[in-house]
Amino acid sequence: MNNNLLPLSKTNYVRPEEGTYQDSIQNKKDMLETFSSVSNRVYISQIASFDTDNYFCCTNHELILNNFEGIPKDLIANRPVISKSGIVGQAYDVINDSIKVILLSDARHITPLKSGDFFCNAKGVGRPNLLSCSLNTLIHQNKLEIGDLFYTSGMGGVFPVNILIGELVAINKVDDNEYLLEIYLYQSVINENVLGILIDE
Numbered sequence: 001m002n003n004n005l006l007p008l009s010k011t012n013y014v015r016p017e018e019g020t021y022q023d024s025i026q027n028k029k030d031m032l033e034t035f036s037s038v039s040n041r042v043y044i045s046q047i048a049s050f051d052t053d054n055y056f057c058c059t060n061h062e063l064i065l066n067n068f069e070g071i072p073k074d075l076i077a078n079r080p081v082i083s084k085s086g087i088v089g090q091a092y093d094v095i096n097d098s099i100k101v102i103l104l105s106d107a108r109h110i111t112p113l114k115s116g117d118f119f120c121n122a123k124g125v126g127r128p129n130l131l132s133c134s135l136n137t138l139i140h141q142n143k144l145e146i147g148d149l150f151y152t153s154g155m156g157g158v159f160p161v162n163i164l165i166g167e168l169v170a171i172n173k174v175d176d177n178e179y180l181l182e183i184y185l186y187q188s189v190i191n192e193n194v195l196g197i198l199i200d201e
Helices: 021-033 052-057
Strands: 003-009 041-050 062-066 081-084 087-095 098-103 110-115 116-124 132-135 150-152 164-173 177-187 195-201
Touching: 110 132, 110 164, 132 164
Parallel strands: none
Antiparallel strands: 003 041, 041 062, 041 195, 062 098, 081 087, 081 195, 087 098, 110 116, 110 150, 116 132, 132 177, 150 164, 164 177
16 A cells, blocks of 8 residues: 555555654544545655745646656646645645646736635735735625635536635725635645545545
């Protein structure tokens, strides 16, 4: 059995690649516990490369995970990438022993979200931990307020439904009926060295 492709249980963990043993075990335990209700397997991998300068200055937010176990592309491409606290991005390609990941905050990425009965396709804005949604008050009558929580809607089939993503931090008027909502992402990869990929059954 591949040691990195784990059933979501609290007793099976892979050996750490770096950092202290206890820290690595705790990260994996947190990931497994957070997502045990939405998937039965997760591939745990170490971050191989993350350009933090680009992350803070520019709109393309990507990182690379190790794929030393040779997990095939058709198993992990387009799957959610998670930290111990939530969803951080989406795997989109596998090249040799590397898995390419686009983060939610990348300006090219779209994440289907909901808050109450409001649904939107949230776009990354190319700034750390921020997404944006358009709101048309002619279509959506219920008022949104600063501090409202946003969750994955499950639309599109990539991200599981009802995973907390972040909260509304700004409502910017564009014209009479159009507003741009800014959503702060609770999850960050800045202090992570291990991430997981949710695998289909």
